Amino acid sequence: MKQRTIGGMDLRSAWLILIACAAVSMVVAAMAALNTALPQIAIHTGADAGQMTWIIDGYTLVLAALLLPAGAIGDRFGRRGVLIVGLVLFAIASLVAIWVSGPNQLIATRCFAGGAAALIMPTTLSLITSGVPRDRRPIAISIWAAVAGAGAIAGFLVTGLLLEFFSWRSIFIAFAISAAAMALLCLTIGTSKDRDPGKFDFPGTITSILAVTGVVLGLLEAPHRGWDDPLVLIALIGGVAFGAAFCLIELRRTDKLLDVRLFTNRAFGAGSLSVALQFFASFAVFYLYLQRLQLVYGFTALQSAFALMPMVAGTVIFGLLGNWLAVRFHSLRFVLASGILLAGVGLILLGAVDYDTYWQSIWMISICATGIGIATAPSTTAIMSNTPLDNQGIGSAVNDTARELGAAIGIALAGSILAAGYTSRIEPTADLAREQLTAAGQQRIAAGDTAGGQALIDAANEAADRISKSLAEAVEVIARLPADAAPLAQRLAQGAQGAFVAPMNQACVVLGSVLVVGSAVLFWFAPRRVIEANPVPSDIETSSDDDDAAPSTADEHALE
Known part of the structure; x- marks a missing residue:
């Protein structure tokens, strides 16, 4: 009987890819989802600025730290079983977050969820690379990479939609239900593991x-x-x-x-560097551009998520084309270098070109997303194709760790440039707020409103301090000014937005320049083929007798 297929993919493989992509999209979405809910969370939990940061970063830190050992655990004990355990733990962590009352408790649940996510993320890709027929793996990896790249924006979209109708706790309810449902669905897919794991390291x-x-x-x-x-x-x-x-x-x-000699394989090393640069760019854009949309243009969380749809389209569409381009032009080097270069050019344009509305910036965001999409799938293919089949969990963990490190570096560099630039420019605006509010308070006292005038004078220093901290704080101060202070509110808004936009533009140029340099390194370092002449060290190479063994140079499906 002829096996039924979907787009050339057998049904079992298509179902496996669907489950794996759903799981990885949830993990990536959870990295970004709470950014748009932080104001509500801060009000209900009493979190200060530092605690708000760790509500987001606690998840990322634990996820990144545990990816390598979690990948090894999946290789050793079975990838499907570890994936199910991770999903169950993720659902529990999300449910617990619903009932917390304080910020430290919420941070603890986020760290717990990050540990669970570390069990999920590497197993999704390793199940695909070990369970999908070899001739279908490039398209399977392309789909996985595109979904993983767009997962953060999906998180923004779902969060924005939920916050339109429900409280911030609805986000965790949605994650708990999704994780539980996926854990059940995982019972319908096959599994794989290392045939000879040896002693745990x-x-x-x-x-x-x-x-x-x-x-x-x-x-x-x-x-x-x-x-x-x-x-x-x-x-x-x-x-x-x-x-x-x-x-x-x-x-x-x-x-x-992890056999660190894998990094001497140029395809593996270039793929890892390219993945890091892609997430370096994408999360830096999220960090900078979302603030501009919400704090300068006044977009809501849901509107901001929809505004990022061009980035989704570019990443997904060109993510599916990336491996095809590598085959068509017979060059991993060309595809990786050109993709990262295009992303860098998009970022530089985003900082160098003046624009006053969202619509004027779409084409620059699209260029950046197109470049990221082009490089996405070939990078992951290069990593996984040069990792022994029994160690696919580790290969996937390397891929995911490169993503987390790239994202952390991008956010750190963008945040540092933005914070330093805003601080150096905001002082005149903060002084203006202090002087004008103090003068307004004195006028009220002179008019006989002693209590109201004194309250306004007392609030002057606090308002100036808050304006000095960030544009978000400045927007909150401006929103609370009395109606008769509209001219002052307009001047403060212009000053605070100017203090934000200038360093944001600088950050985009610096980040884009890093990508341009990275593209040059990739063009020099990356090989022509996805699979090198000696894809893995000989002492850990898998048997060629196995149909699903790691590809060799004779593999007819290898990219030329």
């Missing part, structure tokens, strides 16, 4: 967790504390030191968490 696991934790912690805290803050320096230096220790341990061990 505890020294490598510990050092990798400490290395990633240190680097990500330092990068996430740098925009708020400053790059010269002791905690930031200790975290970054300690993370690099533990990273070096991890490499030394892995070079000497027989049973490795």
Whole structure:
């Protein structure tokens, strides 16, 4: 009987891809979803600025730190089983978040959810690469990569829609229901695991967790504390030191968490660098552009999510075309370098071209998204095709860790430039608010309204301090000004927006320049083929007798 197919894909493989993509989109969406709900969360939980940051970053930090060992656990015990456990734990973490009352409790649930997400994310890709027929893997990876790239915007969209009708707790209810449903659906797919896992690498696991934790912690805290803050320096230096220790341990061990020699494979290394640069660009754009949409143009959370649809379209459409382009032009080097270059050009234009409305910026966002989309699938294909079949969970974890590190670096660099630029420009506006509110208070006192005038004078310093902190705080202060202070509100809005837009533009130019340099590195370093002559070190290469074995140079489906 002829097997039924969908677009050339057998039904079993299509169903596996659907389940895996749904799971990874939820994980990525959870990284971004709470950004739009933070004002509500702060009001209901009493979170201060630092706690608000960690409501977002706690998830990212734990996810990034546990990805490598979580990928190894999936390889060892079975990827489907680990995926189901991760989904169940994610659902529990989301349910617990519904009943928390304080910010620290919410941060704890977010860290718990990040640990669960670490079990989910690498298993989704490794199940695809080990469970989909070899000739269909490129399109399967393209679909996975496109969905993972657009997952954050899906998170913004769903969150914005929920907040239009419900409270912030509805976000966690939606995540809990989605995770539980996917855990049940995972019972319908097959599984795979490492045939000879060996001993678990505890020294490598510990050092990798400490290395990633240190680097990500330092990068996430740098925009708020400053790059010269002791905690930031200790975290970054300690993370690099533990990273070096991890490499030394892995070079000497027989049973490795990650064979670091894989990075000497140019396709694997170039794919990892390209993935990091893609998320460096995309999350920096989210961080900067969403603030401009909401705080300068006055978009709601839902409107902001819809405004990012051109980025979804560019990432998804060109994400599906990326592997085809690599085959058509016979060059991984060309596709990766040109994609990252295009994304860099889009970012530079976003900072260099003046625009006063959202509609004037769509074409620049689309250029950036197109570049990211072109490079997305070939990067992941290069990583997974050069990872032994039994270690697909580790290959997937490397891919995902590169994403998290790239996102953290992008947010940290964008945040630092924006914070420093805003602080250096906002003082005249803050002084104006202090002087005008004090003068208005004195006028009220002179007119006989002593209590009202004194209250206005007392609020003057607080208003100036809040305006100095961020554009979000400035917008809140301006919104609370009395109706008869409309001229002052307009001047303060112009000053605060100007103090924000200028450093945002600078940040876009700097970030885009980093991508342009990265594209040059990729053009020099990346090989022509996705699979190199010696795709994996000979002592860990898988058997060629297995139909699903890791590809070799003789693989007729390898990209030329």
